[in-house]
Amino acid sequence: MFQFIKKYKAFLIGLLLIVPIFYMLDYIGFLLLPENQTLEIVLYAIFWGIILALPFHYYTYLKEKKKTVFRVLGLVALFFIALVIDSSMKVPDNPITFSLLIGFWIGLAYVLIPTFIKKYWTLIAFIYTPLFLYFLYLRLFSGDLETYLKIKEELPFFIFFLPIPVLFLVWVFEQWKWVQNLKAEKSKTELSLLRSQINPHFFFNTLNNLYALTIKNSKQAPDVILKLSDMMRYTIYEGEKETVKLGDEIEYLKNYMELHKIRYKKSVDLSFKHDVNPNLQIAPLLFIILLENAFKHGVETLSENAFIHIHLYEDADSIYFNIENNFDSKEMSQTKGIGLANLKRRLSLLYPKKYELNNYIEGTIYKSTLKISKHA
Structure with a gap:
């Protein structure tokens, strides 16, 4: 009182x-x-x-x-x-x-x-x-x-x-x-911060791959360094653009998958089907997070019979990115990484009410579907 x-x-x-x-x-x-x-x-x-x-x-x-x-x-x-x-x-x-x-x-x-x-x-x-x-x-x-x-x-x-x-x-x-200007500036600042978070997250995983190869003095290390250099260039320069060609994103994902093929000795069933117009414009670095998670929480938890299947396609109104992978339920992580949270936040800023992201589990198969409107 x-x-x-x-x-x-x-x-x-x-x-x-x-x-x-x-x-x-x-x-x-x-x-x-x-x-x-x-x-x-x-x-x-x-x-x-x-x-x-x-x-x-x-x-x-x-x-x-x-x-x-x-x-x-x-x-x-x-x-x-x-x-x-x-x-x-x-x-x-x-x-x-x-x-x-x-x-x-x-x-x-x-x-x-x-x-x-x-x-x-x-x-x-x-x-x-x-x-x-x-x-x-x-x-x-x-x-x-x-x-x-x-x-x-x-x-x-x-x-x-x-x-x-x-x-x-x-x-x-x-x-x-x-x-309205304040909201736009806030969104722009948040988006820039999220991009800066995405890049270290991706390269941390990739450098771990390279580290494993250099320890073994693998002859594949130079190829990995070259591919990593190309991917760094793409992430740094193309990742700062508002939009990029969908064809460039496809090549980026292929390079990432090739890096993992070099890393793993075990047999991994990787398939990537794409039936889209490569000249379509899309925000950069949206799909890589889902692919990273498929390797990190799927392939790396299995000793054999691991797979990742990707299907990228379009219809008159939208672009669809479907990805599924199997995993070891005993190794299922209960913690959520920053990658998926950042992806959702980026999508909400770049495509407000113009996207759908669904994740679900069927037995030991994890599926993700990302739908983005062409008219965003």
């Missing part, structure tokens, strides 16, 4: 100070407190006590925002000056008061939405300058006060306020556009 009071002591002080201030203002006649309305006075005291306490509660923040604080204080002073002039002169539609209030509202708008005001100040000036000059003409040069009041009754004065909803709609559109 003590910590709570200490944290919000400014509001307690504000409530204690506002009561004598109210009665002092009532005593000098500046404020008239309603008689026999205790609840109303209490509510007023709470409201103005909170208002009085806010600057003290946020003192540290306001200290960092000195310019904004001075601007707000200047606007408050301008507003009270306008009220004093209006009440002392008692002139209907006082041009001086009108001009000061326009300055107040423009200044308030600048404090609240400075970027918008800076961007559209020419539009605002274009709209309101003629209206302001027209008002001054009617008020000062159309005749005496009675003539002006008669014109005012006949003139639809709502035209002076008509631009406000127009500018408000422009501001709403700016906020919507800002949110």
Whole structure:
């Protein structure tokens, strides 16, 4: 309780100070407190006590925002000056008061939405300058006060306020556009991060293959290095593109499979059927994760009769990548790697609501089907 009071002591002080201030203002006649309305006075005291306490509660923040604080204080002073002039002169539609209030509202708008005001100040000036000059003409040069009041009754004065909803709609559109750009930038940043995660994940597995061959002084090591070099080039340069040819992705997958054929002494049934237009465009490095998982969680868990079957095909609307492999249920990993999670995230960014990824198990066979719309 003590910590709570200490944290919000400014509001307690504000409530204690506002009561004598109210009665002092009532005593000098500046404020008239309603008689026999205790609840109303209490509510007023709470409201103005909170208002009085806010600057003290946020003192540290306001200290960092000195310019904004001075601007707000200047606007408050301008507003009270306008009220004093209006009440002392008692002139209907006082041009001086009108001009000061326009300055107040423009200044308030600048404090609240400075970027918008800076961007559209020419539009605002274009709209309101003629209206302001027209008002001054009617008020000062159309005749005496009675003539002006008669014109005012006949003139639809709502035209002076008509631009406000127009500018408000422009501001709403700016906020919507800002949110959309923010989402796009966020997605772009996330996608770049996911690509950087995919590359090390793939090369970690491939370098392990190469390491096993070099230990054995295998004559196949140079071929592996050459293929790995080609795949690194593809991943680094083509992987950064928005889209690549489907034919290039097919060659990339074939090279990966060849690397694994060199590595394994055991017999592995690898088949890759593809019946697609090689010139179709697709985001790079989508299929490799599924193929990596088939080797890691399938082939590597079996001592014999391991297989991976891939079928890549298309229809009028979509591209399909089907892959299935067998595995040893006793060696089935319970942990989920980052590869599949990254693939799902990439797909959601690149093809929102335009893809389907399904994974399921039938006995000791693991199947994955990825469907991507051509009209994404």
